[in-house]
Amino acid sequence: MRYLCLAADYDGTLATHGKVEQEVIDALYRFKASTRQLILVTGRVLDELKVVFPEYELFDRIVAENGALLYNPATKEERLLGERPPASFINELHHQVKPLSVGKVILATWEPHHITVLEAIKKEGLELQVIFNKGAVMILPAGINKAKGLKETLKELNMSLHNVVAVGDAENDGAMLQAAECAVAVSNALPAVQHLADWVTGQPHGKGVIELIDRILKYDLQHLDCRLTRHYLCLGQRITDEDFSVCPYGPNILLSGTTKSGKSTMAAYILEKLLEKNYQFCLIDPEGDYLELHGGAVRIGDTAHAPSVEEVLSLLANPLQSVIVCILAIPLDDRPRYFNNLLTALSQMRKETGHPHWIIADEAHHMLPAPAAPSYYAIPDDFKNFIFISISTEGMNEAVLNKITLLISMGDDAAKSMEEFSRLRNMPLITTAVTPLQKGQAWVWDIAANNEPVLIKTGTPVHLLQRHKKKYARGDMDYNSFYFRGPENKMNLKAYNLMVFTEIAAGIDEETWRYHLKRKDYSNWLRHSVHDEELASMIDEIENNEQLAQRSRQTITDLINERYTA
Template sequence: MRFSVLATDYDNTLATNGAVSAEAWEALTRLRRSGRELVLVTGRELDDLLAICAHPELFSRIVAENGGLLYRPDTGELRTLAPPPPAGFAEALRARGVLHLGVGKTLIATMHPYERIVLETIREMGLDQHIVFNGDAVMVVAPGVNKASGLMAALDDLGLSARNAVAVGDAQNDHPLLAAAELGVAVANAAPRLSERADFTLEVANGAGVAALVDELVQSDLAARMTNKCPLRLGERAGTNETTEPERTGGEAADLLLEPPAQSMLIVGASSSGKSFFTRAVLEQLTAQGYQCCVIDPEGDHDELQGAISLGDARAAPSPEALESVLAHPSLSVSLNLMALPFADRPGFCAQISASLHALYARTGRPHWIVFEEAQHLFVPDAAGVRMPAAPAGLSTLYVAPRAEALPGTLLGTVDTVVAAGAQAGEALAAFARCRGIEAPTLAAEPAQGTMVLWRPGGGHRHAAVPFVPARARQSHRRHVRKYAQGMLIPERSFWFRGPDGALNLRAHNLTLFVELAQGVDDETWDWHLQRGDYARWFGEVIGDRDLEREAQAALEARRQGADAAATRDRICGAIACRYTVPEMPTMPNLLATPRTPSGEA
């Protein structure tokens, strides 16, 4: 389920004149039976609430005193979330004639028109307190304490995420509550400003409105209300193609925002076209906004993603148990490095992990995104005994691959958003369209260097494609020494020693094996690749090591000046040894394997 928790205000939202109708209680019972959690968030003092609330046991947690108290009805456990009222403050208010004064564990409450006296007393006593209005009620709490902070404490206690929460309210003090949840809803009788800022307003008031919201939530998981609280910023628009794709303008640049959110997104482009850099920028935004992501990463490109725990490395595959442990924390994302996993085992591992993630999503609505890097090696149609489960409704997926045609048609049929990177973006979109059997979008011209193209084939304007300058990641996309020294690069990113006549078929899937094989191949084979610039190209485009690329170029120049093949071999292998830690006994699996899609020498 996408929405796993409903947070509701009490007075004038769930209740009318302090009482909750039988219809509303029945609706809340249906909500709990659907497997969802229910959180009550109120400005009332807890004892006052419990005296009039007929069924507190329906709530998983109760947040009282406008965010100051957290109560667990099933155990009676009570936890304060804020400091007590300042000493002497209540007495000072009484001395000034303030009536209707309530003193809670973390809150002092009175009524209009005493707010002026309250404010003057705070100023004169030099206190650091915050006044909150709720209709005619005037509440005084510590700074930073509100219904949003209380909701976050309740969700943390339940192991749930605000990105899976729906909140409903009616008054001024409900603004933070609605803003904190993924979907903020106002009842029909809500204050006008709250209705303006809510994601939508119910057609009926009070408890009947909450009951209608529950019915829609249980029946459809609010599918028609699909939204992202913070839409993805893909970058800045470029070019002149007309489109109705949403945009917001800031200054002179037009931001390209992904609204409505993608459910299945594909990023395609050749090696070194910027796919992984753009994917990193997308992931940074998602994790910063509180969305939990799981990245299945065959090459460890996202090992250092902020807000994510990396599992697995070049020597050990990630374990499903460790993955489950990390994802139990809603604030944590995870990157699964598959480099130590044999190439043929990766589709099966991916299918197993995907099934577990889908089951977790059914229970909690998390993770919110699953990202498949090098998806063409995870979704392999002819992988023996592997059946990749389809993603459940509501779960967002992102696939990254060099070409659309490398992916199964069933997967491409689910894609609603395509981003094409590189100089051949137009052809990449046309290839996607051919695979889907739909008409390709039109581009006025191939995009300029450094731009990408967005196309939403399921949208109303099927032929519109939007060129844009992609957003840049805040964290630099770093290449990892261990990954290239000891890991297992996919076949098309490996180096293949073939020789001038194609007599060899030796795969170096990391730098360790490159050195091992380089020292074993004959001089003619070594020199043939050197003269073609294959070493420099592989070091620069795949390994991403420009210093090593320059060493290979210098070795080529030395060869042209008369150095022999052995000397150039020693120079390049020596440079690798200096820059990377090379084990004394490297393992050499799959050296003679033929790749499914050979890439040539580099």
């Protein structure tokens, strides 16, 4: 299931004229019976809500006071996300504004008193905000809104916003709708709120919520996937320079390519995009290649320590924490069994919490080898959202190949790999459509849609993988090597890695060094062959600056040594 949680506004959404009809309550119980979570997100004060809505306890959590107060009906625990304004401010408003409602954090009145409220805030010099709700005026600490309250509640439930549908009707619901994976407005919602929504129900108020619940239970809102393009994952660009993106829920991807095909760079790019969008992943790394993946991923395991399944699950409990599981310490013959056990646990975790959103296996043929019996692997029928990376389609087990919906093929053998896959799956492939690839290109074949393969230019990750850093620092870069030739090609000194580059740079004559500096050969090499845009930009600035040019040799070699060879 994609959507495990419904976050619903109260007034104007669940409730009609302040009351929730019995048929709406019945629908909420049906939703809970599906093992999903219910969160009520309201601008009302909690005590007032309990009076007008006696069935409040059917919700797993309540976010009251427009995000300022979190309440657990099961334990009766309350948590405040802000402080009530000072008594002097409240007393001043009492004299000028009627009615004035005072909660544990929130103050509320009605228009046109917002002008008086703003003047009082300015006079007192307070960091308060004013939020509107169909004529209501709410005063809250800065940064407190329904989105903030929802996020904090989801932390308590170990759930992700990517598994949430939010439904509302008024201005104060906007932040919550924009934060959730899927935004829904009931048909009586304000036009601006309807404009924010991915879908507007056909019915108003509670009947619209019933309509939404029925569609979640029946379809998991699959019909809305095409509207959620803001969440799509970019894999690169079409030849026409348009982004090529895929839905973040549903694809089963096989990324294949031989050594030096660029598949590791492609994998790093995809991981960066997942991290940018806060999709949690669990990556199984058999060779320690992902030691320096930045931004929200923690690594567990090394050459001496094989991470237990329990350790992995403990880290994944936080949906904002992605995990790289290094299995170098696990013998090759034991890896299929380890992967099978981990996959079983991850599948169960997904059913209960909706995450990890992606399961990724590098060198997947180590863990899912073709000779093993397909029945050995505990792959659920509804298993989705995985990326398996391998040198070829032939090396992969039938249990996985039968579930692939998107094939990304790279390198000189891309056409052959796609032909192998079409034969193994007994699917037609127009081989004339698959031409040889240039560097930085890939063929993407949407199996599920039965489309012809699409040629894309692959994206470049901001950060490099550990394996590539080692190769660039000390390995053999082959045809990507740098050549110190100088004016009129007087020299032909090959720097086949960055260490050799710094050694040669220290000894060549000034004329040769400046020749390449003025041509910007150093920054271009680092940008296009080493794929380090950040370092290339720093060196490009040195090449452009005459004052820096005097000491450019030392500065550039220092930068390279600091980043790669120290």
